[in-house]
Amino acid sequence: MSEKKKIKINTDPEEQTQNTEAKEVIEENKETSKSTETxxxxxxxxxxxxxxxxxxxxxxxxxxETYDRFLRVSAEFENYKKRSAREMDDFRKFANQxxxxxxLSVVDNLELAINSANVNPKxxxxxxxGLDLTHREIMRVFDKFNVKPIESKGKSFDPTYHEAVMQExxxxxxxxxxxxxxxxxxxxxxxxxxxxxVVVAKPKTKPPDSSTMKKETKK
Numbered sequence: 001m002s003e004k005k006k007i008k009i010n011t012d013p014e015e016q017t018q019n020t021e022a023k024e025v026i027e028e029n030k031e032t033s034k035s036t037e038t039x040x041x042x043x044x045x046x047x048x049x050x051x052x053x054x055x056x057x058x059x060x061x062x063x064x065e066t067y068d069r070f071l072r073v074s075a076e077f078e079n080y081k082k083r084s085a086r087e088m089d090d091f092r093k094f095a096n097q098x099x100x101x102x103x104l105s106v107v108d109n110l111e112l113a114i115n116s117a118n119v120n121p122k123x124x125x126x127x128x129x130g131l132d133l134t135h136r137e138i139m140r141v142f143d144k145f146n147v148k149p150i151e152s153k154g155k156s157f158d159p160t161y162h163e164a165v166m167q168e169x170x171x172x173x174x175x176x177x178x179x180x181x182x183x184x185x186x187x188x189x190x191x192x193x194x195x196x197x198v199v200v201a202k203p204k205t206k207p208p209d210s211s212t213m214k215k216e217t218k219k
Contacts, residue, residue: 152178156174160192161196179199180198
């Protein structure tokens with residue numbers, strides 16, 4: 001027959017208490033270990049969140065800077081387009097300015113000839129008609145390119161458009177009024193092509209009062 005194994009049952013209360021305490025210590029160690037692991041995981045998660053928040057903030061700042069640069073570039077491009085459009089418009093307006101300015105002397109001579117013909121009855125009528133026709137044709141070309149004469153006579157002197165060649169004493173006009181025009185001025189669009197050469201009124205010098213002269217002589 002096979003030998004029967006004997007199971008020894010520990011009935012010592014003190015030893016059982018020691019075993020129970022040992023188990024409790026083991027369980028407490030396990031709980032402490034789990035708690036430590038949980039805290040470590042929480043700290044790691046917080047670090048990861050802070051890192052992500054830092055990256056997000058940096059990305060937002062970079063996006064803001066990029067958007068600001070985009071706005072500046074867009075504004076500069078719009079200004080460039082407007083400036084280019086103005087320059088192109090000015091080029092179209094004033095491309096023929098030099099040629100038209102040279103033609104002013106031709107107009108001056110034509111007008112002198114027409115004025116002479118008007119006061120001289122010996123002028124041939126057909127010649128005068130030809131001068132008038134030529135003058136009208138040139139003025140039509142001027143009008144096409146927005147060249148206009150400056151109306152000066154009877155106007156107040158304006159150094160922007162007038163060049164005073166002399167002053168004339170008169171009481172018929174207010175002081176600094178243009179009373180005569182020696183040479184016409186012209187504008188091309190809103191730009192001065194040539195200033196008008198004018199004569200400007202100034203008050204007549206009053207003779208000294210005779211009674212004042214007598215008093216001064218007595219003194």
